[in-house]
Amino acid sequence: MKRENEDHLFKWVDEALLEEIRMVEEKCKLVAQDVNALRMEVMGTMKVHNINFKKMEDAISNKIMKTVGLASVILCSIVWLWGRV
Template sequence: MLEIVWTTSKRLTFQSSGEEIKTDDLHRKTENHLFKWIDEALIEEIRMVDSKHERVAQVITKFEERVMEKVKSEMPRVEHQMSEKLKEKGGLEIARVAHEMKHKLKIATVAMVVVGAIVGIWTSLSV
């Protein structure tokens, strides 16, 4: 068993306690055994990441559903607001055009009166 010992020079040292590790024990572990342990650790890590990925995917799916519900619930309100604004702008535009037309009609009426007066004066002078 290894114990961690702090020395006065603030260096970390490992000290073996109990039964000594024989060098034969180290040589008995083959590369295949080491790689098998690493493979198992990698597989376990992949499983953990896969489960985390699955949870994140579920959270994203729920978030998408909530956003879509919110959008669907807001659509009628937004459409109503847009139609009201369009009606308001359309009404304002109609009022503006009507005002311009009245102004132009006044000018045309005055012009017709002036032309009529000129024609009346000219005909009275010619006779």
């Protein structure tokens, strides 16, 4: 036995589910866009940090080289002076 409203009820549920699916799809698209935007922002930040890290590394390397050079000059001077005594 079939009721008159039964087909209408199932159509309504189907339509409601389709609407929900469409809403979820739109939300997923927005989340995907947000994730992509965040990924691009993080990549940009990482590039800036890598550049800054390289600059700091170069600065530290230069300071170390200057310190080693100065220490070498002082050591050579001490050895030279010690040999003269």
